[in-house]
Amino acid sequence: MYACDEERMRDLIETFSKFGDTGHGGVTRYALSAEDAQARAEFIRRMEAIGAVIEADDLANMYATLPGTDASAKRIVMGSHADSVRNGGNYDGILGVMSAMEVLTTVAREGIAHRHPLTAMIWTNEEGSLYPPSMMCSGITCYDWLPEAVKGGFRYDDMMASRAIDGPARTFGEALAEFPYRGDAERRISPEKACCYFETHIEQGPILEEAGCELGVVDCVIGMFMYRIRFLGETTHAGTFPMPRRRDAFYAASEALRHLHDRLDALDVDDLVYTTGEVTCHPNVHTCVPDVFEFTLDVRHEDPAVIERARDVVLSLTERTWAGCSCEVELAWQRDTTPFDARLRGFVEDACERAGVSHMPIHSGAGHDAQFAAYMLPTTMIFVQSRAGLSHCEREHSSVRHCAEGATVMLNAALSADAALA
Numbered sequence: 520m521y522a523c524d525e526e527r528m529r530d531l532i533e534t535f536s537k538f539g540d541t542g543h544g545g546v547t548r549y550a551l552s553a554e555d556a557q558a559r560a561e562f563i564r565r566m567e568a569i570g571a572v573i574e575a576d577d578l579a580n581m582y583a584t585l586p587g588t589d590a591s592a593k594r595i596v597m598g599s600h601a602d603s604v605r606n607g608g609n610y611d612g613i614l615g616v617m618s619a620m621e622v623l624t625t626v627a628r629e630g631i632a633h634r635h636p637l638t639a640m641i642w643t644n645e646e647g648s649l650y651p652p653s654m655m656c657s658g659i660t661c662y663d664w665l666p667e668a669v670k671g672g673f674r675y676d677d678m679m680a681s682r683a684i685d686g687p688a689r690t691f692g693e694a695l696a697e698f699p700y701r702g703d704a705e706r707r708i709s710p711e712k713a714c715c716y717f718e719t720h721i722e723q724g725p726i727l728e729e730a731g732c733e734l735g736v737v738d739c740v741i742g743m744f745m746y747r748i749r750f751l752g753e754t755t756h757a758g759t760f761p762m763p764r765r766r767d768a769f770y771a772a773s774e775a776l777r778h779l780h781d782r783l784d785a786l787d788v789d790d791l792v793y794t795t796g797e798v799t800c801h802p803n804v805h806t807c808v809p810d811v812f813e814f815t816l817d818v819r820h821e822d823p824a825v826i827e828r829a830r831d832v833v834l835s836l837t838e839r840t841w842a843g844c845s846c847e848v849e850l851a852w853q854r855d856t857t858p859f860d861a862r863l864r865g866f867v868e869d870a871c872e873r874a875g876v877s878h879m880p881i882h883s884g885a886g887h888d889a890q891f892a893a894y895m896l897p898t899t900m901i902f903v904q905s906r907a908g909l910s911h912c913e914r915e916h917s918s919v920r921h922c923a924e925g926a927t928v929m930l931n932a933a934l935s936a937d938a939a940l941a
């Protein structure tokens with residue numbers, strides 16, 4: 520049983536919080552920005568100082584590796600992303616990078632014996648907040664192992680052509696070509712090079728805090744679908760056309776949304792979550808009755824059978840008219856529940872027990888690089904308690920103690936993997 524260092528963790532958090540500091544408690548650190556480059560430079564500086572070998576692949580994913588005693592053994596990889604959303608917090612993503620750095624630092628400083636090489640990793644552009652989609656570079660890296668339905672969203676050429684949604688009109692490929700930390704494709708993480716992957720991340724929800732648990736042993740990323748639901752009516756003058764003869768698409772959508780909530784709630788399933796987060800209204804002019812109204816519905820649950828029951832509810836919307844408007848639904852995105860590796864989860868749970876850290880099994884409702892890595896390698900995640908469940912905002916917070924405990928658990932789980940894996 521080895522322990523990571525709380526003071527070093529505090530120093531890591533304070534240091535990385537400066538790269539993209541917004542001045543009011545958070546960071547904006549877009550992928551491939553100058554701020555991202557500062558974080559990479561710090562990663563290299565600290566990892567070289569403990570004798571790790573630094574590499575970067577063609578996507579600017581970065582790797583710092585401490586060799587083990589067996590030169591033929593595959594790497595045990597730990598990491599997450601260094602980019603953030605706009606006005607994001609100091610923990611989402613970067614905590615997994617800092618935890619991996621702290622694990623390697625503890626191993627190097629204390630001379631902990633290990634057979635496999637230990638690698639701390641940074642994934643490029645997980646958030647996709649400047650260059651969509653999210654999880655871009657894990658999508659490209661793990662492409663050959665992804666389910667067919669997911670692959671289409673991560674074709675290399677499409678990703679390189681992804682255009683910045685903010686600031687100068689550049690593509691991801693153009694930004695990558697100018698980024699100082701781009702290496703070559705041969706360096707990419709793969710099953711030939713790595714035997715497993717651990718990712719420590721903040722929970723980004725309130726469950727651990729409310730349960731009084733410091734860490735979560737993540738068992739899966741829950742399945743989801745997202746539909747675009749469209750209502751087609753007729754536009755006409757807001758002042759001259761009689762009410763009874765209107766076909767108002769916005770009003771139709773409001774009735775249908777209410778109906779959706781009633782029907783989904785009536786499924787009476789624990790942990791089913793659904794959200795309408797995006798709408799479009801046409802022509803979106805106050806003097807015109809809307810003729811087209813569209814909203815998204817994002818639905819998530821662990822059990823594929825529940826997902827299918829929820830899908831039936833969505834599809835049934837098209838069977839009737841709504842306030843005189845027709846309804847179309849279009850599947851925009853879906854993923855199956857991705858279970859994490861049972862053996863690695865066992866190592867994490869065991870490490871929590873030995874470290875005396877309170878823990879519970881938990882699902883991930885959000886996507887992470889680990890979700891795509893799991894198709895390629897035995898993978899698991901460790902969640903660190905979030906304060907008040909807040910994330911993707913400047914008030915995002917996890918205590919230094921909990922962050923250090925997360926690193927301690929990842930260290931000991933990695934050492935269990937070192938002893939057990941070929």
Ligand SMILES: [Zn+2]
Nearest residue numbers: 611612645720
């Ligand atoms: Zn993240």
